[in-house]
Amino acid sequence: MDDGLAYTVIGTSLVVAAFSGLMALLGRPPRLAHLVGLSLVELVMVVYAVLAMGKMFTGERPDAMATFVGYLLTAVLIPPLGALLGWAERTRWGSVIISATCLVVPIMVVRLQQVWGVWDG
Amino acid sequence: MAEPAGTGPGRVLVAVYGFFAIAAGARAGWQLATRFHEAPVAYLLSALAAAIYLVAAVALASRRPAARRVATACCTVELIGVLLVGTISVALPDTFPRATVWSGFGMGYAFVPLVLPVLGLLWLRHTRRPATDSTAASSGGRGHSSEESR
Numbered sequence A: 001m002d003d004g005l006a007y008t009v010i011g012t013s014l015v016v017a018a019f020s021g022l023m024a025l026l027g028r029p030p031r032l033a034h035l036v037g038l039s040l041v042e043l044v045m046v047v048y049a050v051l052a053m054g055k056m057f058t059g060e061r062p063d064a065m066a067t068f069v070g071y072l073l074t075a076v077l078i079p080p081l082g083a084l085l086g087w088a089e090r091t092r093w094g095s096v097i098i099s100a101t102c103l104v105v106p107i108m109v110v111r112l113q114q115v116w117g118v119w120d121g
Numbered sequence B: 001m002a003e004p005a006g007t008g009p010g011r012v013l014v015a016v017y018g019f020f021a022i023a024a025g026a027r028a029g030w031q032l033a034t035r036f037h038e039a040p041v042a043y044l045l046s047a048l049a050a051a052i053y054l055v056a057a058v059a060l061a062s063r064r065p066a067a068r069r070v071a072t073a074c075c076t077v078e079l080i081g082v083l084l085v086g087t088i089s090v091a092l093p094d095t096f097p098r099a100t101v102w103s104g105f106g107m108g109y110a111f112v113p114l115v116l117p118v119l120g121l122l123w124l125r126h127t128r129r130p131a132t133d134s135t136a137a138s139s140g141g142r143g144h145s146s147e148e149s150r
Helices: A003-025 A032-057 A065-088 A092-116 B009-038 B040-061 B065-091 B112-132 B135-149
Strands: none
Touching: A003 A032, A003 A092, A032 A065, A032 A092, A065 A092, A065 B009, A092 B009, B009 B040, B009 B112, B040 B065, B040 B112, B065 B112
């Protein structure tokens, strides 16, 4: 998959993770800004997924497609789940959840890139 | 105050368990559907692990007393599973030709599968303590219940 897009997802996600982690340290519960951040992460992740699906349908396949699709599904589901759980917890721990969510997404993207065969694993 | 296991820091655990249920589940589901014959034991084990993670997540989030026992059971099974499968996968690599969540003590998942059940059990113990451990509460509770039963 396209390197630039992968870096975009990772970068966006890490920024939101840092912001949310900082809010957790300050004892702040999740606010609208957290959700906007997570939405951005989800947006770029969906773009990544759609392009990856498009490539797979046009013949360009990752080395291990089963694993790739599994990770792809997970990566797309994680930000909404993090938003739900984080928003339900109206304490600093809600911010921790959203921060953790945004740390999982980059890991998923790195794994996706490795499974596709573009990044060494 | 007796704190339900699924609030505060406990919800972070619920979230991580949820992620693992989805991650392991999505992977195992797809593998079972497309190439079950290649490594049935490994893929079934991954699916089982995913199911346990899901039950643990729901049980940790629930406020019902029975859920606490379910969560404790899940965490215990996980801990035994990751230790057992981890040891077997290191000692006898041929047993699991395909990696599972628990292979190499969860190495492929940054050892989170090994840490998670320990954190879960610690958290369950921590949240139980205020309800049962406090001398004031227990003596008060005992006196209260014996008075009522008479």
